[in-house]
Amino acid sequence: MTELDPVxxxxxxxxxxxxxxxxxxxxxxxxPRLQELxxxxxxxxxxxxxxxxxxxxxxxxxxxxxxxxxxxxALTARxxxxxxxxxxxxxxxxx
Numbered sequence: 230m231t232e233l234d235p236v237x238x239x240x241x242x243x244x245x246x247x248x249x250x251x252x253x254x255x256x257x258x259x260x261p262r263l264q265e266l267x268x269x270x271x272x273x274x275x276x277x278x279x280x281x282x283x284x285x286x287x288x289x290x291x292x293x294x295x296x297x298x299x300x301x302x303a304l305t306a307r308x309x310x311x312x313x314x315x316x317x318x319x320x321x322x323x324x
Contacts, residue, residue: 231322236284237315241269241277246286246312249304257290257303278302286311 237246244267252258258266264274281287286308290301304312 231318233318233322234311234315236280236286237311239277239280241267241273242281243315245274245277245281246304246308246315249287249302250309250312252304254306254309255303257288257301260289260300260302263302281308284308284311 237243245263248263248266249258260271260274264271267274269277278287278289282289284307285305288303288305290303292299292301
């Protein structure tokens with residue numbers, strides 16, 4: 230039996246990758262907007278993003294808008310492929 234990717238399989242990380250997968254390739258979302266969409270605390274979101282970033286599934290970029298810091302989050306090509314593989318495996322398991 231094919232295994233589900235343990236990095237994505239955690240519920241919070243699955244929600245994060247699913248949300249980011251709805252964006253066009255190479256597009257990003259701000260950390261506060263992602264936090265709002267997923268209704269997660271900043272600390273919880275940061276912890277799960279770190280695990281996804283360690284696996285090279287997401288890219289986290291810090292920048293500035295004027296003097297205000299802003300953090301952007303995007304799904305990498307590797308992350309998108311991993312999410313597509315995950316959903317295909319899940320379909321096989323339930324189908």
